[in-house]
Amino acid sequence: MSPAEQIDMLLNGDEAAAWAARHCNVDVVAAYPITPQTIIVERFSEFVANGEVDCEFISVESEHSALSACVGAAAAGARAFTATAANGLNLMHEILYIASSLRLPIVMAVANRAVSGPINIHCDHTDAIGSAFLASWLMFFCENAQEVYDTIIQAYKIAENPRVLLPVMVSFDGFLISHTAERIKIFKDEKVVQEFLGGPRKVAKINLMGKEVELSLNPKNPVPVTFGPLDLFDYYFEHKRQQFEAMENAYKVIEEVHEQYAEISGRRYGDGFVVPYRTEDAEIIAVVMGSTAGTMRYVVDEMREEGIKIGVLRVRTYRPFPYDRLAKYLSRAKVVGVFDRVQDAGLVGGPLFIETRASLYDLPERPIVVNYVYGLGGRDTTPEMIRSAFDELVDIAKGKIKPFRRKYLGVRE
Amino acid sequence: MSSELKSWKEIPIAGVPFKPSTEYKTGDWRAFRPVIDDKKCTRCLQCWLYCPDMSIRIEWEPDGKKPKRVYYDYDHCKGCGICANVCPVKAITMIPEGGEE
Numbered sequence: 061m062s063p064a065e066q067i068d069m070l071l072n073g074d075e076a077a078a079w080a081a082r083h084c085n086v087d088v089v090a091a092y093p094i095t096p097q098t099i100i101v102e103r104f105s106e107f108v109a110n111g112e113v114d115c116e117f118i119s120v121e122s123e124h125s126a127l128s129a130c131v132g133a134a135a136a137g138a139r140a141f142t143a144t145a146a147n148g149l150n151l152m153h154e155i156l157y158i159a160s161s162l163r164l165p166i167v168m169a170v171a172n173r174a175v176s177g178p179i180n181i182h183c184d185h186t187d188a189i190g191s192a193f194l195a196s197w198l199m200f201f202c203e204n205a206q207e208v209y210d211t212i213i214q215a216y217k218i219a220e221n222p223r224v225l226l227p228v229m230v231s232f233d234g235f236l237i238s239h240t241a242e243r244i245k246i247f248k249d250e251k252v253v254q255e256f257l258g259g260p261r262k263v264a265k266i267n268l269m270g271k272e273v274e275l276s277l278n279p280k281n282p283v284p285v286t287f288g289p290l291d292l293f294d295y296y297f298e299h300k301r302q303q304f305e306a307m308e309n310a311y312k313v314i315e316e317v318h319e320q321y322a323e324i325s326g327r328r329y330g331d332g333f334v335v336p337y338r339t340e341d342a343e344i345i346a347v348v349m350g351s352t353a354g355t356m357r358y359v360v361d362e363m364r365e366e367g368i369k370i371g372v373l374r375v376r377t378y379r380p381f382p383y384d385r386l387a388k389y390l391s392r393a394k395v396v397g398v399f400d401r402v403q404d405a406g407l408v409g410g411p412l413f414i415e416t417r418a419s420l421y422d423l424p425e426r427p428i429v430v431n432y433v434y435g436l437g438g439r440d441t442t443p444e445m446i447r448s449a450f451d452e453l454v455d456i457a458k459g460k461i462k463p464f465r466r467k468y469l470g471v472r473e
Numbered sequence: 474m475s476s477e478l479k480s481w482k483e484i485p486i487a488g489v490p491f492k493p494s495t496e497y498k499t500g501d502w503r504a505f506r507p508v509i510d511d512k513k514c515t516r517c518l519q520c521w522l523y524c525p526d527m528s529i530r531i532e533w534e535p536d537g538k539k540p541k542r543v544y545y546d547y548d549h550c551k552g553c554g555i556c557a558n559v560c561p562v563k564a565i566t567m568i569p570e571g572g573e574e
Binding site: 161162163164225266267268269275285286287288289291294295296298299301302305306 | 478479480481484485486487488489490491492493
């Protein structure tokens with residue numbers, strides 16, 4: 061099957077997210093403006109004002125309400141969308157857990173921004189990872205505007221799959237992606253996307269007291285469905301066990317949807333979970349998420365010219381964490397440098413570092429794994445900075461310097 | 474835990490209740506138990522009207538028109554005490570659970 065017809069558009073990451081939501085024919089959007097996500101909601105409200113989408117747009121007074129409104133909409137059977145960043149995501153924190161436990165396939169775009177304080181509007185990943193670390197949301201980190209558009213479309217198909225039914229967070233670097241215009245491809249006919257998603261959201265069916273009912277607040281249900289009742293020591297754990305299962309199922313569903321989407325778009329992002337670059341024979345591999353992967357590939361090319369066997373592995377799917385893929389791609393490396401754009405004082409290392417190391421623990425021979433914190437509060441991460449870190453990794457591989465647990469890249473010591 | 478409890482594979486997802494609320498025995502939440510004095514009770518049924526948990530039960534006279542006796546569904550009464558509060562003749566006493574009746 062050849063890919064469907066697409067057109068070129070000059071869009072920044074936020075606009076790409078708005079166009080993806082438009083093409084997914086979302087029923088309800090509830091959002092509250094916060095930099096650097098605001099453009100998503102601005103663009104989408106223009107679509108609504110122009111009558112270009114058939115969607116209920118709810119202006120709310122806070123992010124807590126934004127996600128709560130999406131919870132209500134999704135419980136009623138709607139395809140719901142929201143977007144936020146930083147402190148807005150923190151304010152949603154309580155509702156993140158409620159959305160996932162009620163098994164609502166909401167999709168949320170997050171333009172990653174440092175969390176206050178001090179107040180800072182620029183990129184790091186503390187907001188998404190800090191808020192949703194344990195929230196049972198699927199989490200994608202995108203590298204560019206094209207991937208934002210593609211991933212939001214994939215996200216609905218993954219989230220609404222009856223084997224998953226969990227919300228999905230699609231993250232991309234604030235300003236670096238959210239506000240940078242790129243030439244991207246979008247489907248010429250939005251029907252292609254809607255066919256891909258199987259039309260409007262189809263609500264899952266459950267068996268309740270011997271009758272088949274929609275898992276929604278549909279008043280036509282033969283037996284009424286109650287969302288969000290008290291759930292104590294007798295069944296809470298069983299409901300959580302179901303969430304564990306759904307997250308495990310997501311591995312397979314992400315893989316399937318990534319392949320199905322490649323058929324209509326012609327685009328792939330590695331295997332859907334990780335995107336390797338020149339890792340086949342690499343002795344040194346950098347692990348990273350987000351837009352910095354592009355800068356790293358540039359530095360990798362430069363060092364490969366010099367004969368240094370180095371590569372980069374970009375993690376696209378942070379939840380569920382692709383531990384087996386990391387083990388596969390990193391098993392033959394001598395030294396792995398994991399780059400975290402997260403403030404995580406007090407942990408063994410950054411969240412990506414911790415999970416990377418844990419993913420490698422079962423290998424018979426493990427590479428040395430060291431951690432760099434970089435780019436907090438939008439601190440520019442230049443090719444020169446990355447080169448200095450990569451040179452250190454080379455020196456560790458050669459035994460010239462001792463491995464360390466953690467270093468800080470680009471901070472004035 | 475009792476063997477009646479189902480596994481995670483047997484229940485609907487999303488924490489949706491799969492049986493009517495009457496099957497949840499909430500009586501063991503009770504700290505105080507309402508006890509009714511039949512001699513004082515006038516069968517006015519104010520307690521039945523106000524009970525938020527439908528836990529006041531009525532035994533009818535054979536003609537089916539007059540209440541013969543008022544009693545409690547202790548499986549569901551949470552011991553809120555509203556019945557004792559509204560009883561116009563003070564026929565209902567709240568007694569600590571586990572104490573003497």
